[in-house]
Amino acid sequence: MNQNVENSLFIRAALSQQTERPPVWMMRQAGRFMPEYWEIKNKYSFLEMCKTPEIAADVTMLPVNLLGIDAAILFSDILVTPEAMGGDLSFKEGVGPRFSNPVRNRADAEALGTDVVDKLQYVAEAIKEIQSRLNGSIPLIGFAGAPFTVLSYLIEGGSSKDFKKTKYLLHNDPELAHFILSKITKVTVDYLNMQIDAGVNALQLFDSWAQALSWDDYNEFSHQYNKEIISKLNRKGVPIISFAKGSSVFYPLMVESNPDVISVDWNANLRSLKDSLPAGIAVQGNLDPYIFYADKSVIKKRIEQLFESMRGVDGYIFNLGHGIMPDFSFDKVKYAVDLIKEFRY
Template sequence: MSTTLQNDLLIRAALSQQTERPPVWMMRQAGRFMPEYWEIKNKYSFLEMCKTPEIAADVTMLPVDLLGIDAAILFSDILVTAEAMGGDLSFEQGVGPRFSNPVRSAADAERLSTDCLHKLQYVADAIKVIQQRLNGSIPLIGFAGAPFTILSYLVEGGSSKDFKLTKLLLNNEPQLAHRILQKIADVTVDYLNMQIEAGVNAVQLFDSWALALSWNDYQEFSHQYNKYILSRINRTVPVISFCKGSSVFAPIMAEANPDVISVDWNSDLKNIKKTLPEGIAVQGNLDPFVLYAEKRVIKDKILQLFERMRGENGFIFNLGHGIMPDIPFDNVKYAIDLVKEFRY
């Protein structure tokens, strides 16, 4: 795959090959911190943006054109799989995603469809449009939400601070939880394979809420399904595994055999890398809040991280989580330019 790309830094780093500098992209890089995003968002609903291939491509290309990052990531949402399975999804300003028909009983679980890939065709269509526009310049990353994270949204009916209903399900009705998780995992395998077939150059599995779980529950209700997905997708492109909590769960995550583990900002990146099997790269792990700071601070923190990782193959620069909506655009641009000027 790397031979067809003009800039294949991300692919090489993901495969733990030597790079002249760390590649850089940022989670939520096509988002609300850009005025240009709002020009589009003010005309369409969020789901319209996701489901219209030309608009999804427009938004995907914003950080490519305005920031000069080393990889694009498909503009979409992790919850499109849950919607395709039968979740009645809406996005409310200031509230976030909502499911008006939460999944809390065996009957609700039975209703979830696994034969729903056709409903996600708009994602494959968007990938093709984006790849035409990228024209081999940089890699395109596809993605999906991991089963536990999708389950939590379906059970809670939206975002949650304490995941009380989800944990009640795991504790009181573990068999029902497993039934739902398996359905989500099967859809996720089909969905990622569809993206790979449509032409993405890498994929990332987002387990955004894994941090809510204990060590044992993570193994039972998250890891085994992530491992199932990674063992069944077409591994012709690098696979990045991300969760909030990766600083704790990285040793277990490695057992699923991803190419890259994306690490939150709570740990020392080099220490994590040293605990991983040879050949697993790391991505991360700047605290996104650093990007609110003065530029001299941003520079210091990034260079500290780079000094720490000097001599390590398999390092992709990213944030420990996504960019916040009110981070100054100039600070994000400054950080990316700084990374691109760096040389080992």
Template sequence: MQNSLFIKAAFSQKTERPPVWMMRQAGRFMPQYWEIKNKYSFLEMCKTPEIAADVTMLPVDLLDIDAAILFSDILVTAEAMGGDLSFTNGIGPRFSNPVRSLNDVNSLATDVNDKLQYVADAIKVIQQRLNGKIPLIGFAGAPFTVMSYLVEGGSSKDFKLTKLMLHNEPELAHKLLSKIAKVTADYLNLQIDAGVNAVQIFDSWAQALSWDDYTEFSHRYISEIISNLNRKDIPVISFCKGSSVFAPLMAEAKPDVVSIDWNVDLLDIKKRLPQNIAVQGNLDPHILYADKKVIKERIYKLFERMRGENGFIFNLGHGIMPDIPFDNVKYAVEVIKEFKY
């Protein structure tokens, strides 16, 4: 895989064009996804290796992207630790046993790789199907983001309970985050052992944090995770919403790639990072609702801005929204693949 466009760009090597993959590329904007989803629950899809492989392969077969990403969810680690997880259409993930006290934190398990073996099994099935064509990206949720779901009991708009724990009971927060960080490092190493070619850490809710709180309650644990990965020849991507602010700090955790949201000029942020750190991003996903002429203009504008820069992976600043037209996503990939530096 060292000759793949994606791996070369992730290691800041020269490529003839930017490689492309998109967060949530195997998802709800595809009719073929719904054909599968209407037969199984979301967790059944994640936990059945053949089904997870089917969904992972959809954008490979239908979009011809440059990297596949494992179909799973960032909350499988929290479930393995003891969270009672369910998914409800229109509501999202829920934990019926939120973690809010010392007893709750103490009851969470940390040696849980056996409970996550289904992910390793899925990776093996996917790699058989990919047959060396393109790299497979594994991933995990970052400790702060996973913590927020456990403490809130689900999604949140203001993260009030989570922030109360950070501010009123910082020792308890650190104990919880430390447990999640251990599980996350073990889990990513399980994925690497099973055969993924890269890993991404998703800190989806980091933008809820101030600089000081991000430093203490997120960055610290992402640094710990990255330092514990068996990362030889495996690029590590660090993503958070808020990366346009936190990128210089994210780089200190020594990932190979920092994935950037759409609130900043990508070249400007690249110049502020160490030379050996690649950037991934950073098209506003809402552009994919627009006319095809606009989509092409915006992609080419970004590519011209990044011309001459090694270490650039095209992606969105966040995931594809469920109602973005499939044809627009396909067109965007075609435009990218036609481009040459």
């Protein structure tokens, strides 16, 4: 790892080392709230953007150049892995991701491929292109979707409000659910290790729909697979962030998967959660993203309250409890980043 990156605020905080202020990056920081993103998006489909290394690099660099954040995150999508496995994926404006061939039975599940890293080489190429542009200035975060979240998209055929089909599968045919989850897990391990080989400086595992699960179902159908993935990563010097919508509930299990960082949703008191974690596990979060609809004075007050509560903690990365919304004011996000960068413990 580049010496500058190794000593960066983000890597030090992720490895629970002391920092003079919290590093800042935000989920969906290279997204639809930026006019510059739309200048690119209006020329290409979303999948073209993900699959063309130069375009993925252009989008990744937008928040680096325009916001001045402390870590870049690869521009891609969690659904590139199930697409490589055989899912027929499309993205439709106003609808979101769709699989035209959802997995509904054993035959569908058996048709899913697991030796698919060759199909994902465009991601490795994007990582190399981004790193050449970053030139050691800040770390680059790679990522993947966690198996349960990916499973839910494959079963539902897209996003879901109630996860009815997914839960039907978990409760009525758990053996088939585990068969699919095992396949996704193998692909995810291979994919994340490919990203490490290509040069990412950190990784985040996104379990975006974990909050749909009960405690016991999370333990059986999500946690054990996340734990397996993290245990099989070539993670020397590469911090692993575990994110779940639901982390304020599930963090005692998340700890058992041995991540370097737990990314916390906005429902928790971050300091009390951090104080309950074992030494050596950092936290990331957890400002409610919807604060950005408020006035700047409110944004300032909430960030300062959060930072005061985390004073004296080693291992804290500022982020939102979830991603930036498309209609956020760029000006307010930039204001928040500048405010954070001025803060000193």
